[in-house]
Structures are given as C-alpha cells and as structure tokens.
Amino acid sequence: MQIAIVLYDRFTALDAVGPYEMLARTPEAETVFVAEQTGPVRTDTGRLALVADRSLAEVSSPDVLVVPGGPGQSALMEHGPLLDWLREADATTTWTTSVCTGSLLLGVAGLLDGRRATSHWLAVDQLKRFGAEPVKERVVTDGKYVTAAGVSAGIDMGLTLLGRLAGDEYAQAIQLGHEYDPRPPYDAGSPDKAPAHLVDALRERSRFILT
C-alpha cells in the first residue's frame, strides 16, 4: 500500500504532518511525500521546509492520497499539472483525503461533485462552487473521500482513516503511543466556541487570503 502526501509551496505544516504521524506506521504501507519537484518545500510561514522525496511523475497510482491545505493552495486552483495529477491519482486510490483547504483543491479538480465534504471553517461554504455539499463536521467521509476541517483536524482524520486501514485496535495503539489525549488550554478552537470578536476578526482577514 502506498500513502502519498502532497506538498506545495506555502502549505500548512500541521495539515501534512498530522495525518503523516497517524498513518506512517500503517502495516505493509509506504508513506511518501510528493511534490512537483523533489527537494525542500516551504510552508506558509516561510520558517520551515519539508522535503518531498518523490516527484509527482514518480508517484502515479497511490492507494491513499492526502492533500493538505494552506494559503499556497489558492495559487494552484488553475494549475493544470497538479490538478491533472490529482485526477489521475484519484482514479486508482482506495481513499482520497484532504485537510483544511486541501478540499478546495479536490473540489476544483472535480473530485467532490455531489459529495458531502468539509474544510476549514472559513472555507467550508466555498465547497458549493465545486458541486459539493458543505458539512460542518470535524471529519466527513463520503464513499472513499475523507475530508477534514481546519489544520489540526488532520490528526483526527488520520486516526479515523487508520482505523479503516488497520483496524480499531491498531489505531488505538497509535493514539496511545502518540499520547493523543488533547487538553487545549483554551476552548476557542471553533467559531461556535471562540469569542465572537475573534471570529469576526479572522473572517475579515480571511477575505484577503481565501479567494
């Protein structure tokens, strides 16, 4: 089994590393980081690069596809080579997945038409543009398509998917090994819970980021 995680300039690191950390020990599976060219790919802060060990051309038929989000995603919405590759890869996948605004890339590639899907809370309504039905849940599964909400939801998505790939018990062992028993120091992680003025401020700022 091959699990391919796609990197592109200005992706969000945790979108990719969250699922990686849950999935990379899947029995009898190989996880590969893939980008248009091999080598370092910078994240959205500019302060970190992850290495893509394979080029898109070298990975043509993954079994599991993971597409992270990040501000760099908006520059790719009309980028033929990546969108063509997503469609080609999806043709052979058992699972096609995304984290955060990665679902917009799946959407523009035409892969979510008629599907229930989610995205970052600031972007989820945009899924309608691609014929998808926006669902405001942490992890949404529709057939072989598994989409996660913003950034950190990729951990929950990865663990959910691991349960399907390797069984509930194996997934629980990975959860325990990673001590994934979260205790956020604040309860401000969703627009329903955060102070309203913070929600408004992020909504205002996002107009310039999400287009």
Place this chain on the structure above:
Amino acid sequence: MQIAIVLYDRFTALDAVGPYEMLARTPEAETVFVAEQTGPVRTDTGRLALVADRSLAEVSSPDVLVVPGGPGQSALMEHGPLLDWLREADATTTWTTSVCTGSLLLGVAGLLDGRRATSHWLAVDQLKRFGAEPVKERVVTDGKYVTAAGVSAGIDMGLTLLGRLAGDEYAQAIQLGHEYDPRPPYDAGSPDKAPAHLVDALRERSRFILT
C-alpha cells in the same frame, strides 16, 4: 525574540511541528529550525525529513528553546556537542521547553535538577535519574521550564506558551485559526483510558526503545 526548535536524526515530526504551528506566528518573533548541520534531518519513520535552516553554531542565544523527543534522542544522551549547546542556549533563554522524551535531553544536560517535569508516559519516571520530579500531567511549568507529555502534547504546550508570550487573546485566535477543537475518534490517548492490553504491549515494546 528568537524561537529555536532543535532537530536531530530520528526525532518525531509532530513533536517539533506541533509547537512550531502554535508559535511561528508569535508577534515580533523569529522561529528557526536548528541542528548540528544545516540541511534535511530525517524523522523516526525514515519517511520524512524537515530542513534545519541553521546550525547549532549559528544560534547561540535563543529566547525560547524547544526540544522535541523521538527514538533518536537515546543516541544523544552522551553527545557532548548537543548537550553543551543545550546548556549554553539555556543560559540565555526566557523559556526552555520540551516535548515527549525531549525532556530526557534537558535532564541529562542537567537543566531539570530539582524541577517538576513531564515526558511521554512511557518515559516520565526516568526523569528521576536527572534529579527531576516526574509529574504525570499534559503540560508542566516550573519556572522557565515547560515540559510536555508525549508527541501530540506539544500542541497544548505550544498554545500554553503562546498565551504567556503573546497573551490569552492572541493564543485563542491562533487556536481558532488552526481549528484546534480536537475530536479523537477513540478515547485511548493515555494509559488510564486505553485498553490495558495495549498499554502492556507498548510498555513491553518500549523496553527496547527507551534505555
């Protein structure tokens, strides 16, 4: 303000990326990934490399130090150059922090003597070897030393620290932006909650990993 995150061969990716994702947007702060040599540093699975943009020699007086854990940590417990650097860096930090077994590196460097500290649940008792008092909590703060439990606890540590660095409101905005409203699909993230046979199995296996 300079935030330095240390990388070394066979570190655990999420240990480093969790705090990075919470801290990299700290106002008026620069986040740098640092290792003995600049360039790609492989994680514990061998399937991913993060790039260290600076060498230890180039970063001598960070304000915030973050030391991730991972199986590669055990090979460094007598590694003079890194331990010397940790002591030297700690001399100027405002905050010295760790995730998972990173606290064992702080311990062997002599930085946790007489301090309350935590680590991965499989390793926390080993802190006694370094004169520290093991505390089984998710994030433990004692003076300027902030230690986190296993792997994913680095996210909670990073967000906690961000609150101290930039204020509660800023930290809540980052939590909201990262949609950090966790919903693990299982409740097996700590030895108190996971099925006992899984706890025993990991404990057995860890004898060969943690020495």
